[in-house]
Amino acid sequence: MNDRALHTDRSGVLTRISDKLWRNPRLTILLLITLPALWLGIVYLGSLFALLVQSFFSIDEFSGLIIYEFTLKTYGELFTPANFDIIVRTVLMASAVTIAAAIVSFPIAYYAARYARGKWKAIFYLGVMLPLWSSYLVKVYSWKLILAKEGILNWLFETLHLSWLLEAYLSLPIVGGNSLSVSSTGTFLVFLYVWLPFMILPIQAALERVPPSMMEASGDLGATPQQSFRHVLLPLALPGVIAGSIFTFSLTLGDYIIPQIVGSSRRFIGQAVYAYQGTAGNIPLAAAFAVVPIVLMGGYLWVAKRMGAFDAL
C-alpha cells in the first residue's frame, strides 16, 4: 500500500504546475500579485495620475478652451472667495458630522460591546447594518419628507406646542433656514444618519478589545467612573474612534447627492466638481477641486497614524 502511494503518477499537467509552484515560491507570489498590481497600477493610480495632470492645466479666459501647459493658476483659483467658501463649508460640515457621529456612536457601541449578549447582540448588528441594505437615495428622500415644512418633525413640534422653539432655532444664521429641510442643520442630520454605521462598528470593535478587568482595576484603585472613562477607556478605544472618523470624514468630504436634495443649495466640494466638469468644460478646476479632499485626507491620515489609529491593524 505504502509502496504504491510513493509511486503515484506525477505526470499530469496540473500536478506538474503545482510541483513547479511549490518549488518556486517567488513565482507563486508573482502570479498571485500581478493582476491586483496591474489593477492598482493602471486602473487606480493611472486614473488618479490623469486627474492630477489635468489640474496643472488651465482654461483660457477668452475662448474657454483648455491650455495644455503647466501652470499653478488653476490651484490659485481655489482661493477665490466663492471657491474657498466651498472648501471651508465642506470641511466644517465633515468635521461637525464626524464629531457628532463619535459622540452618538460611543454609548451605542459601548452597550453592544459590554452588555449585549446572544439575541440582543444579533439585534444590535441587524439594527446598525439594516440602513446599509436599503438604497441610499431612498433614505435621503425619506429624510427630506421627515424634515419638510409640512413633514413629520414639524408636526411633532406643533403637537407638543414647541413650534416657537424650532422657529427660534431656524431664525439663527448659518444653521437656520426656511425649514429644516432647506437648512444646513438638515444636511447635517442626514449626513449623520447615513454615515453612523461606519462609526459605530469600528468603535465597537475597539471596545471589545478593552479587557473589562482594566476598568475594574481602575475602580479598585480609587478612580471615579469619569476618571476611568477619561484615563483608561477613552485612550484605549481611541484608535477605533479615529478609524471610524476616517470613514465619516472622507465620506462627507466627497458626497454630492445629500446636499443637493436636503439643504440650502450652497455647494459642497463634490457638487463643485460635478458642475465644473460638466457643461462648463472646466476640467482643470474640477480636477483641482478633486485634489482638495485627497490632500485633506492625506493630512488627516498622517495625524491619525501619529495617534495610533493603525497600531491595531
Next chain:
Amino acid sequence: MRKILKSCTAVACAASIAAPSLAADMIMEIGAGEGQVNIVAWPGYIERGETVEAFDWVTKFEEATGCMVNVKTANTSDEMVALMNEGGFDLVTASGDASLRMIAGKRVQPVNIDLIPSWSTVDDRLKEAPWHYVNDTHYGTPYMWGPNVLMYSTEAFDEAPTSWSVVFEETTLADGKSNKGRVQAYDGPIHIADAANYLMYHQPELGITSPYELNQGQYNAALDLLRGQRELVSRYWHDAFIQIDDFKNEGMVASGSWPFQVNLLQGDDANVASVIPQEGATGWADTTMMHAEAENPNCSYMWMEHTLSSNLQSDLSVWFGANPAVPAACTDGRGMQTAEGCTKNGLDDFERIKFWQTPVSKCESQDTCVPYYRWVSDYIGVIGGR
C-alpha cells in the same frame, strides 16, 4: 503626457481644417435600411408603449422599415455630448445648449432635407433656427420645444402673476405673506439667462438683445439681480420630482418650472397653475441630429422622416407637455393632441420665448460675451451667497 496631449491637439486642429470638405459629404440618396438605428434621447422622448400602452411611436416604425430602434437615455445635455463623443450612435435629440457644441466639435453631420419629404410640414419658425442651422447648413430636424413657465400656487395668488418679479424681488403676495422663503429658482447656470430676460424688459438701458449674449456690464447686472433672489430662495430646484415634492410639502408658491411638473401636479389635484408673464420666458428646443460617423444612415433618415410624419409629434406633445415641431400635429388628428392642448403647452407663445443656447465668448450681437464656464463658476458663487 503633455506631448501626447499636444499631439492630440494637433490632430484635432488637422481634423478641423479637413472638416469643410467633410461638410459637403452629406447623403444624397437613401438606400435600404441597415436593420437598426441607435438613438441617444431624453427620458420619455422615445416610447414604445412599455410605460403606458397608449403612448407608442416606435412599433409601427419598426414594422414598416425593419429598422430596430435602440434607445440610450441621457439625463443632461453634458451626458448627451459625452455619449456622442464616444461614438456608436446614429442620432441624438439635442437641446440648444448641446447642439451648437456638437456642430462646432464636428460630432454631427449636415442633413439633406431634400431626402425628408415631410420637411415642408415643419414649423416655419423652426426651419432655420440658429441652434441647428449654421453656415447655411441644416444639422438636423426639429423635434420638440417648450417654454420654462412660471408655476404658481392658486392658493397664494388670486390671479395669475403678470411678472417674473414674484421670484426676483421681495413682495407681499395676495395671501398677505411675503414671498421670502416661498419661491424657487432653477439650480443651473442657465438661470442667469432668466435674470437677463427679466432685465431686458425692466432695464432697457442695459441694451440686452439676447439673454444668452451678455457683455460684462449686462452680466454683472444679472448677477446682482440673482444675489437679491438668493435672499428669497431657500432651495434651488434641480430635479423635477424634488420640485414637485417641494410644492406639496415645503409650502412653495412660485417658481420657474416646466409644463411637465405643472401637468403632474395638476394631475395630483394640487392647486397650481402656470403662466408666461409679460417679460416672456426662456425655453428649450430639441433637434434630432445625426452623428458624423453614423453607421446606419439610411435608417436614420427614415427615423427623421418618421418623427415628422407619424403620430409621434402629436402623442409626444401630450406625453411630455411640449409642443410639436410640426404644427399640423395639433389639429389633424394623427395622434391624441388637440388644438386646445397645444395652446395649453404654449404653442402660441413661440415669439415670447428665448430658446436655450450655450453662451460663447464670440457672440453675434456684440464684441465679446461672457462664456458659459464663467456662468458656471459665478452662479456657484451666487448660490453660496457671494
